[in-house]
Amino acid sequence: MNYYQQHQSEFVDGLKAFLRIPSISALTEHKPDIRRAADFALNELRAAGLTGELIEGDGNPLVYAEWLGAPGKPTVLFYGHYDVQPPDPLDEWKSPPFEPEIRGNDIFARGSCDDKGQVFIQIKAVHGLMKSTGKLPVNVKFLLEGEEETGGEHIERYVTTKPPRLKADAAIVCDTEMFAPDLPTICVGLRGLVYYELFVEGANHDLHSGVYGGAAPNPVMAIAEILCALKDRDGHIKIPGFYDRVIPPSQKERDAWARLPFDEKDYTINEMGARELVGEPEVGLFERVWARPTVEVHGIKGGFVGEGAKTVIPARATAKISTRLVADQRTAEAADQLRAAIKAACPKGVTAELKVLSAGEPSLTDPDNKYIVAAAEAMKQIFGKETVYIRSGGSIPIVGVFDRYLGIPSVLMGFGLPDDNLHAPNEKFHLPNLFRGIEAVACYLEILGK
Amino acid sequence: MNYYQQHQSEFVDGLKAFLRIPSISALTEHKPDIRRAADFALNELRAAGLTGELIEGDGNPLVYAEWLGAPGKPTVLFYGHYDVQPPDPLDEWKSPPFEPEIRGNDIFARGSCDDKGQVFIQIKAVHGLMKSTGKLPVNVKFLLEGEEETGGEHIERYVTTKPPRLKADAAIVCDTEMFAPDLPTICVGLRGLVYYELFVEGANHDLHSGVYGGAAPNPVMAIAEILCALKDRDGHIKIPGFYDRVIPPSQKERDAWARLPFDEKDYTINEMGARELVGEPEVGLFERVWARPTVEVHGIKGGFVGEGAKTVIPARATAKISTRLVADQRTAEAADQLRAAIKAACPKGVTAELKVLSAGEPSLTDPDNKYIVAAAEAMKQIFGKETVYIRSGGSIPIVGVFDRYLGIPSVLMGFGLPDDNLHAPNEKFHLPNLFRGIEAVACYLEILGK
Numbered sequence: 001m002n003y004y005q006q007h008q009s010e011f012v013d014g015l016k017a018f019l020r021i022p023s024i025s026a027l028t029e030h031k032p033d034i035r036r037a038a039d040f041a042l043n044e045l046r047a048a049g050l051t052g053e054l055i056e057g058d059g060n061p062l063v064y065a066e067w068l069g070a071p072g073k074p075t076v077l078f079y080g081h082y083d084v085q086p087p088d089p090l091d092e093w094k095s096p097p098f099e100p101e102i103r104g105n106d107i108f109a110r111g112s113c114d115d116k117g118q119v120f121i122q123i124k125a126v127h128g129l130m131k132s133t134g135k136l137p138v139n140v141k142f143l144l145e146g147e148e149e150t151g152g153e154h155i156e157r158y159v160t161t162k163p164p165r166l167k168a169d170a171a172i173v174c175d176t177e178m179f180a181p182d183l184p185t186i187c188v189g190l191r192g193l194v195y196y197e198l199f200v201e202g203a204n205h206d207l208h209s210g211v212y213g214g215a216a217p218n219p220v221m222a223i224a225e226i227l228c229a230l231k232d233r234d235g236h237i238k239i240p241g242f243y244d245r246v247i248p249p250s251q252k253e254r255d256a257w258a259r260l261p262f263d264e265k266d267y268t269i270n271e272m273g274a275r276e277l278v279g280e281p282e283v284g285l286f287e288r289v290w291a292r293p294t295v296e297v298h299g300i301k302g303g304f305v306g307e308g309a310k311t312v313i314p315a316r317a318t319a320k321i322s323t324r325l326v327a328d329q330r331t332a333e334a335a336d337q338l339r340a341a342i343k344a345a346c347p348k349g350v351t352a353e354l355k356v357l358s359a360g361e362p363s364l365t366d367p368d369n370k371y372i373v374a375a376a377e378a379m380k381q382i383f384g385k386e387t388v389y390i391r392s393g394g395s396i397p398i399v400g401v402f403d404r405y406l407g408i409p410s411v412l413m414g415f416g417l418p419d420d421n422l423h424a425p426n427e428k429f430h431l432p433n434l435f436r437g438i439e440a441v442a443c444y445l446e447i448l449g450k
Numbered sequence: 451m452n453y454y455q456q457h458q459s460e461f462v463d464g465l466k467a468f469l470r471i472p473s474i475s476a477l478t479e480h481k482p483d484i485r486r487a488a489d490f491a492l493n494e495l496r497a498a499g500l501t502g503e504l505i506e507g508d509g510n511p512l513v514y515a516e517w518l519g520a521p522g523k524p525t526v527l528f529y530g531h532y533d534v535q536p537p538d539p540l541d542e543w544k545s546p547p548f549e550p551e552i553r554g555n556d557i558f559a560r561g562s563c564d565d566k567g568q569v570f571i572q573i574k575a576v577h578g579l580m581k582s583t584g585k586l587p588v589n590v591k592f593l594l595e596g597e598e599e600t601g602g603e604h605i606e607r608y609v610t611t612k613p614p615r616l617k618a619d620a621a622i623v624c625d626t627e628m629f630a631p632d633l634p635t636i637c638v639g640l641r642g643l644v645y646y647e648l649f650v651e652g653a654n655h656d657l658h659s660g661v662y663g664g665a666a667p668n669p670v671m672a673i674a675e676i677l678c679a680l681k682d683r684d685g686h687i688k689i690p691g692f693y694d695r696v697i698p699p700s701q702k703e704r705d706a707w708a709r710l711p712f713d714e715k716d717y718t719i720n721e722m723g724a725r726e727l728v729g730e731p732e733v734g735l736f737e738r739v740w741a742r743p744t745v746e747v748h749g750i751k752g753g754f755v756g757e758g759a760k761t762v763i764p765a766r767a768t769a770k771i772s773t774r775l776v777a778d779q780r781t782a783e784a785a786d787q788l789r790a791a792i793k794a795a796c797p798k799g800v801t802a803e804l805k806v807l808s809a810g811e812p813s814l815t816d817p818d819n820k821y822i823v824a825a826a827e828a829m830k831q832i833f834g835k836e837t838v839y840i841r842s843g844g845s846i847p848i849v850g851v852f853d854r855y856l857g858i859p860s861v862l863m864g865f866g867l868p869d870d871n872l873h874a875p876n877e878k879f880h881l882p883n884l885f886r887g888i889e890a891v892a893c894y895l896e897i898l899g900k
Binding site: 025026027028085086088089092149150151177191193195202203204205206207208209210211212213214215216217218220221223224225227228231233235272273274275276277278279280285288289292294296297298299300301302303304305306307308309310311312313314315317318319320322324347348349350351357358392393394395418421422423424425426 | 475476477478535536538539542599600601627641643645652653654655656657658659660661662663664665666667668670671673674675677678681683685722723724725726727728729730735738739742744746747748749750751752753754755756757758759760761762763764765767768769770772774797798799800801807808842843844845868871872873874875876
């Protein structure tokens with residue numbers, strides 16, 4: 001039994017303490033919890049033998065720590081985030097979101113997979129190497145943020161100033177998932193994301209639908225008309241120019257995707273809990289979710305939604321909307337295209353205003369990069385299977401920022417699973433992946449140090 | 451100075467006490483207030499010299515009272531409702547909705563016009579005749595309900611049993627508005643209303659829009675697609691067969707409407723607070739709001755609507771929808787047509803369920819009926835102008851029920867004003883109309899008794 005295997009119950013207890021902090025970045029009332037989570041992470045890094053501090057700024061604090069005792073060796077920059085998504089709808093959780101509960105081989109809590117569990121993997125890998133060997137095989141830096149779930153503006157502003165302390169050879173990002181439970185996976189492409197809020201206004205007050213129905217503009221109906229102008233019933237985006245920059249996957253990549261173990265029925269029914277898959281009928285599933293842009297509505301509200309009946313024509317309605325982007329789309333251009341399409345679709349009698357809440361560029365990495373090759377080898381050793389390369393439909397905007405401002409590639413070693421319920425009730429993390437993840441990251445650092 | 455002119459401040463104080471009771475029928479937590487309002491109305495009727503009681507049943511109590519001391523004279527049945535709409539959005543009220551405040555010549559409170567102020571007119575007219583003459587010129591019955599704003603099921607069930615105590619020659623309904631501040635008005639047509647809730651479900655839990663966007667069904671988008679299939683951008687309803695039974699207004703009625711004093715710009719900008727009018731471009735405004743059916747969405751919710759960003763594809767979304775109907779449409783048929791249209795429009799991957807919350811038939815009355823002619827004469831005497839006949843786009847389902855089950859016409863003498871903000875923040879009632887309304891109803895009973 002190695003060091004990591006001996007300390008598994010300690011890892012679980014430590015992670016539980018991290019998960020109990022409701023560090024929800026989207027809700028301002030959780031500001032104190034954000035700070036508690038940052039302090040927690042910093043203390044863990046110090047306990048692992050690194051020196052560090054909180055980097056304050058206009059936003060949630062960044063956690064920075066380093067160990068630079070391996071001159072001549074590469075330097076890796078670990079990235080992760082200590083903030084989490086809001087837990088609602090609360091009544092769909094089987095155990096409270098901030099009281100971690102182990103059921104079977106899984107630990108259930110908001111943030112267990114995204115991303116506290118994976119940040120914990122990074123810290124404990126380093127901690128273990130320090131404890132068992134007294135040093136690290138490479139130079140190590142950590143930069144953890146507390147607003148990934150709301151746009152990551154603080155870290156982005158900080159990294160774009162190119163601070164000397166962030167100089168590194170590669171970033172190691174643990175915030176993605178494995179393709180299947182025992183299949184080591186590296187992600188080489190991410191979608192970008194622009195998140196918007198759409199405000200539509202009709203009359204300046206709610207109107208009686210009997211008295212004015214037939215003459216008054218209805219902002220909820222207007223949002224429906226706008227949404228229907230953006231996408232057809234088959235899932236094709238109708239925004240002019242939107243697909244122009246999309247780079248289709250290579251035939252080699254498509255062939256590799258076709259070899260992935262995959263049961264579409266299981267994915268649809270058991271994983272998604274859906275009846276059937278939708279989206280562009282002429283495009284394959286992996287390409288639809290990994291390599292095609294989307295326009296999605298995340299939430300909508302307007303008018304009376306209480307119990308019973310209220311016959312109003314609402315004065316206003318709002319929707320949360322996003323566009324997911326793929327290489328070589330640009331966030332600013334996509335936002336302009338969407339804004340123009342909304343303007344063109346906005347019906348008579350209402351005004352529509354689109355506000356950008358956050359933006360992150362898409363990214364696509366060369367799988368032959370040596371830091372990626374070493375990561376694939378480390379994962380293969382620990383999991384005992386050949387590592388596969390996939391893309392992710394999700395967005396990790398910092399990857400594009402590291403590329404552009406620090407000039408370094410990001411290695412996306414992820415240990416989540418497809419059924420981990422990210423951003424949804426009953427989020428979980430698979431405990432065997434917590435343990436193997438810690439070992440795989442430690443192994444990776446050892447390979448890089450050779 | 452007559453009795454009514456002498457007692458104006460007493461009327462205002464009494465109405466204020468009635469308005470302070472938050473008898474919101476749509477919200478179950480206000481059940482005790484519903485009962486307080488029923489008791490209040492019954493006490494007022496007893497104070498006026500009538501005998502009465504609460505009629506209990508499966509719903510909010512009905513208030514019944516009678517005075518039958520005029521044998522050989524007609525019997526009129528006064529109808530009104532003591533329940534009110536919810537007051538939200540609360541932050542748009544200039545004074546609290548249940549703390550009546552007089553500003554200028556208006557009293558501001560939820561229910562001031564719809565319908566407590568107008569119920570108060572009926573009670574005080576009778577009270578005044580009893581006080582000043584010791585008797586009434588006709589036999590009088592009152593039937594007040596406490597769930598008009600949520601569908602009026604209790605009164606409908608009660609009236610359909612044709613209870614002998616409800617035998618009358620005509621119903622007098624004070625729940626409509628005058629066309630203009632000094633223009634006595636009788637309403638001869640009402641739209642019917644079917645109110646629905648639409649439930650759309652996709653996957654059985656919220657999904658991460660990065661991981662699944664491009665493959666997962668989106669219930670908010672599905673509701674948008676369904677709404678757009680029901681109505682085109684010009685306001686034409688696309689539900690198959692929906693217009694088939696619609697009776698167009700006569701040329702005589704259209705001509706009378708064209709003579710009504712009306713400033714479209716003032717109506718649009720000052721009354722509605724809108725930028726421009728919408729709806730079927732080839733149909734005139736009065737016809738659109740009085741004599742054409744509508745499909746309207748009153749509220750919608752789904753997904754994340756909190757502060758900030760959450761990248762979910764929601765599992766479900768709901769909308770409150772209504773169809774307003776005109777003679778000779780039927781509620782059951784319209785609901786069937788809507789259900790079929792929704793089924794046809796429901797996109798792949800989601801289910802749509804439509805639930806009917808309430809239904810009331812449209813009505814159209816002969817303006818030459820003697821009870822209507824007498825009401826027009828009474829209003830002319832008090833207001834000093836010729837009474838005009840209009841229709842209302844609103845719905846008073848009980849009118850259709852009185853017609854069908856009691857075999858009596860309804861006389862719609864309304865004293866509200868177009869800018870009274872019914873169902874909206876800052877609902878008000880014009881005090882001169884309170885006073886003239888009381889006199890006009892008293893005058894009407896005297897004319898009927900001759």
